Amino acid sequence: MVSFGLEGGAVISLQGVSKWYQGQTKVLDHVQLELKKGDFLYVIGGSGAGKSTLLSLLATEELPSSGKISLFGYDLATVSPSTLRAIRQSLGYVPQNIRLIPDLTVFENVAISVSLAGSRVLKKESRARILELLDVLGLAGKKDKAASSLSGGEAQRVAVVRALARSPEVLIADEPTGSQDRDFTWTLMDLFMRSNVAATTVVVATHDREIVRRVRKPSALLKAGRMSVEDGLCTL
Amino acid sequence: MYLVKLALRPWRQAWMSQVISVIAVALLLFSTGFVFWLDQALKPVVSRLQHEQILTAYLSTELSQAAEAKTLDSIRTSLGASADRDLKVVNAEDFLKKLKVHYPELTRELQDLGEESLSIVPRYVSIAGVFSPSELGAAMDSIKAIPGVESVETTQERAKHSLSAFETVRWVARTVAVGLVLSLFTGLLHLSRMNSQLHRDVAGLLKNWGASAWTLRLPGVFSGWIVGAMGGLSAGMLFLLGGEGLATQLRALAPALAAVPIVSPGLSLALVVGGMAAGVLAGFFGEQSYQRD
Ligand SMILES: Nc1ncnc2c1ncn2[C@@H]1O[C@H](COP(=O)(O)OP(=O)(O)OP(=O)(O)O)[C@@H](O)[C@H]1O
Numbered sequence: 001m002v003s004f005g006l007e008g009g010a011v012i013s014l015q016g017v018s019k020w021y022q023g024q025t026k027v028l029d030h031v032q033l034e035l036k037k038g039d040f041l042y043v044i045g046g047s048g049a050g051k052s053t054l055l056s057l058l059a060t061e062e063l064p065s066s067g068k069i070s071l072f073g074y075d076l077a078t079v080s081p082s083t084l085r086a087i088r089q090s091l092g093y094v095p096q097n098i099r100l101i102p103d104l105t106v107f108e109n110v111a112i113s114v115s116l117a118g119s120r121v122l123k124k125e126s127r128a129r130i131l132e133l134l135d136v137l138g139l140a141g142k143k144d145k146a147a148s149s150l151s152g153g154e155a156q157r158v159a160v161v162r163a164l165a166r167s168p169e170v171l172i173a174d175e176p177t178g179s180q181d182r183d184f185t186w187t188l189m190d191l192f193m194r195s196n197v198a199a200t201t202v203v204v205a206t207h208d209r210e211i212v213r214r215v216r217k218p219s220a221l222l223k224a225g226r227m228s229v230e231d232g233l234c235t236l
Numbered sequence: 237m238y239l240v241k242l243a244l245r246p247w248r249q250a251w252m253s254q255v256i257s258v259i260a261v262a263l264l265l266f267s268t269g270f271v272f273w274l275d276q277a278l279k280p281v282v283s284r285l286q287h288e289q290i291l292t293a294y295l296s297t298e299l300s301q302a303a304e305a306k307t308l309d310s311i312r313t314s315l316g317a318s319a320d321r322d323l324k325v326v327n328a329e330d331f332l333k334k335l336k337v338h339y340p341e342l343t344r345e346l347q348d349l350g351e352e353s354l355s356i357v358p359r360y361v362s363i364a365g366v367f368s369p370s371e372l373g374a375a376m377d378s379i380k381a382i383p384g385v386e387s388v389e390t391t392q393e394r395a396k397h398s399l400s401a402f403e404t405v406r407w408v409a410r411t412v413a414v415g416l417v418l419s420l421f422t423g424l425l426h427l428s429r430m431n432s433q434l435h436r437d438v439a440g441l442l443k444n445w446g447a448s449a450w451t452l453r454l455p456g457v458f459s460g461w462i463v464g465a466m467g468g469l470s471a472g473m474l475f476l477l478g479g480e481g482l483a484t485q486l487r488a489l490a491p492a493l494a495a496v497p498i499v500s501p502g503l504s505l506a507l508v509v510g511g512m513a514a515g516v517l518a519g520f521f522g523e524q525s526y527q528r529d
């Protein structure tokens with residue numbers, strides 16, 4: 001695990017971040033955001049509001065069209081490739097479109113993500129943790145099944161395990177409960193909260209208002225690319 | 237590692253291309269091996285033609301028995317003490333004997349000529365051995381100057397012809413080998429470009445999890461290695477099985493080719509290693525998906 005030595009500093013910092021695609025109106029418009037170690041934030045908003053766009057910027061999948069994004073104090077536009085790698089190794093990202101590797105089994109999908117984050121050879125503890133997470137999410141019996149054979153909800157839970165098993169410093173989850181029934185929704189939220197208690201910074205995008213109501217945490221509303229505070233506690 | 241499993245993806249999604257590539261690699265490597273071997277096999281043949289000469293000194297027919305012995309002595313001394321030169325005197329009787337053996341149909345005519353035949357057939361001294369080009373000229377000049385020697389001939393002129401033919405074959409073989417190696421590599425490179433497109437999605441994913449550029453190249457390198465190794469093994473097997481026959485066929489082509497060696501197992505091994513190396517290199521340089529941001 002990389003130590004960024006940023007006790008008290010912002011883990012995630014967005015300054016005037018805008019994003020637009022060729023010939024389109026702004027998907028994100030001057031977004032300001034600052035999250036410290038151990039913060040938790042919901043990003044809510046209607047379909048097409050820009051939630052996934054924001055999260056993919058946080059996951060270093062894309063660069064903003066203007067403005068500045070810093071992770072662990074490093075400006076993503078100017079960071080060196082090796083530091084960028086180290087940053088990426090400390091992130092856990094659950095993309096909305098899941099993206100499992102279909103050629104690999106469920107266990108291998110998780111294991112490859114874990115081994116890229118830490119030691120090349122999977123440690124005993126890591127293996128145990130993967131199996132435990134799979135078990136909690138009702139996937140123990142599927143661990144040797146091909147990822148391509150899973151249902152949408154199962155694949156989504158594997159994507160969550162894949163992100164959590166690497167014990168990330170920042171967890172970015174895009175509609176992680178989108179295809180889940182109520183039971184699994186609360187199990188997933190419980191896992192996120194536990195990880196957050198262990199000082200992981202968590203960002204969850206959702207349009208499920210019930211989650212936000214029942215698991216009370218700060219939330220930010222995206223509407224036509226502009227961000228506003230829905231429920232305080234975080235600096236915008 | 238799990239990345240090895242990803243390297244097998246091209247075999248599931250584009251297996252025809254992989255199979256055809258393996259066959260192409262096998263044939264190209266086999267052909268490369270063949271022309272390389274041809275070049276090597278002709279080396280001793282060419283060097284023999286270049287240096288092994290037969291000098292023939294024709295003695296004048298009027299030479300008396302005693303004078304002939306003197307002339308032969310002079311030839312011997314002029315050649316120096318080199319032991320590897322084989323001096324053979326062919327007198328009229330020997331010549332006639334040879335003639336009868338090789339051309340039995342002439343026996344009659346020779347009998348009709350009787351004693352007269354001895355005076356019209358040549359007497360000569362043939363000297364076989366290894367001469368350097370300068371040595372050869374000097375030897376010819378000094379032998380020509382010896383009284384009783386009518387003329388001197390060498391096989392050099394005759395050898396020149398086949399020599400330049402063999403040299404041309406060697407150069408063509410080398411050019412073809414270079415061309416084959418280039419097309420082998422380009423073929424593998426294009427295959428690996430295509431294969432790298434097949435795991436573009438995975439490369440993007442791994443990259444976002446913090447994989448190094450080296451790690452991202454691994455599936456491509458493995459895919460390339462598999463195709464190169466399979467092609468190389470096939471080509472090597474072909475040579476192991478057919479190499480001896482090839483040499484036999486070539487030897488039968490012309491007497492000058494008798495020195496052609498058989499194909500060594502080392503060449504088969506080199507083809508396997510070469511196939512693997514080409515596959516790995518092509519996989520390494522053909523993998524482009526890692527460059528995506
Ligand atoms: N790669 C892209 N190219 C062009 N337009 C894009 C691209 N990605 C997103 N968009 C546009 O940006 C807008 C916001 O998309 P985004 O996926 O961020 O919304 P969202 O809030 O996640 O919606 P949902 O709740 O449906 O997932 C949409 O109008 C979409 O068409």
Ligand SMILES: [Mg+2]
Pocket residue numbers: 051052053096174
């Ligand atoms: Mg979305």
